[in-house]
């Protein structure tokens with residue numbers, strides 16, 4: 001799939017942007033703070049319903065204005081999709097697909113698939129479990145809208161159960177009502193665990209392959225799910241659900257003390273290792289960067305396999321961070337993938353003759369096609 005056209009109104013530092021893109025490499029170059037990443041951000045929002053940089057839509061509205069609007073025209077094998085996302089101060093975000101207003105943000109999922117790779121992605125390795133969960137949640141949601149809705153539902157029930165645990169401090173009799181919440185949480189939680197387990201298994205397999213290619217077979221990359229709920233078979237929803245309920249039953253005292261739910265997908269993590277050693281603890285900066293690249297390439301493969309089409313790749317500021325070999329590998333292996341690349345120095349790409357490259361100069365909220 002590829003994006004043909006983009007329109008932005010009052011988004012970040014763009015008053016009005018209206019332009020077409022090539023289906024191969026689109027190089028957005030320019031000085032710092034001109035609006036290169038803002039374009040990738042707007043594309044990412046249309047794929048996943050949220051920004052990769054902020055959870056506050058207010059920040060996305062151009063200063064002094066009261067709403068933003070994004071439109072992308074996507075060409076897919078199944079036909080064209082016109083995706084519109086808009087947000088007005090103090091109102092809900094709105095989504096339209098092919099001109100039809102959708103009731104939920106989740107309706108965006110599955111219309112446009114993107115893989116974003118930016119320097120912040122190193123957080124997948126360096127930061128805590130919530131960053132790692134966020135990464136897989138965004139990717140899986142793009143492929144499985146039902147997973148996105150399950151996550152929303154799970155978080156809602158989780159908040160309600162935690163509120164109940166707090167209220168139980170003053171009213172012990174409420175303990176009788178906990179059962180219902182346990183069953184609700186475990187039912188939807190088990191579905192999340194199953195999908196995560198399947199996804200991480202696949203991610204590990206594909207990441208290992210791409211990492212082998214990137215490092216000439218020198219290093220073995222593995223990713224292992226570390227679920228909060230231990231069950232005999234993570235692919236068996238009923239089995240996970242029962243284990244989850246049991247765990248909640250035996251830890252009710254501790255949970256009442258802490259006033260929070262101590263087990264479940266909200267505590268999941270996964271380990272990324274090189275030759276069996278934790279990358280977070282033992283990996284060099286370069287090894288970590290290459291590992292993230294391998295994971296991103298794996299994501300592309302998984303999306304291709306799942307949807308039958310290549311996703312759109314968004315590379316924000318990463319080219320200059322990679323060594324010559326890895327840069328070459330990327331350019332040579334992304335032929336069928338529409339790719340957006342931001343950089344400050346276009347000379348690096350100008351030298352790559354023979355490739356289908358389109359250049360766009362970004363200058364304070366204006367884009368000039370060469």
Ligand SMILES: Nc1ncnc2c1ncn2[C@@H]1O[C@H](COP(=O)(O)OP(=O)(O)OP(=O)(O)O)[C@@H](O)[C@H]1O
Pocket residue numbers: 011012013014030031032033034035036037038039058059060061062063317342344362
């Ligand atoms: N809500 C907003 N309203 C107006 N301008 C904004 C808003 N949010 C961000 N900006 C401006 O957008 C610019 C940053 O855009 P962006 O992050 O796309 O830069 P960039 O070209 O990617 O730069 P770099 O090379 O440093 O990554 C800054 O000048 C910032 O002040």
Ligand SMILES: [Mg+2]
Pocket residue numbers: 036037038316317342
């Ligand atoms: Mg940037």
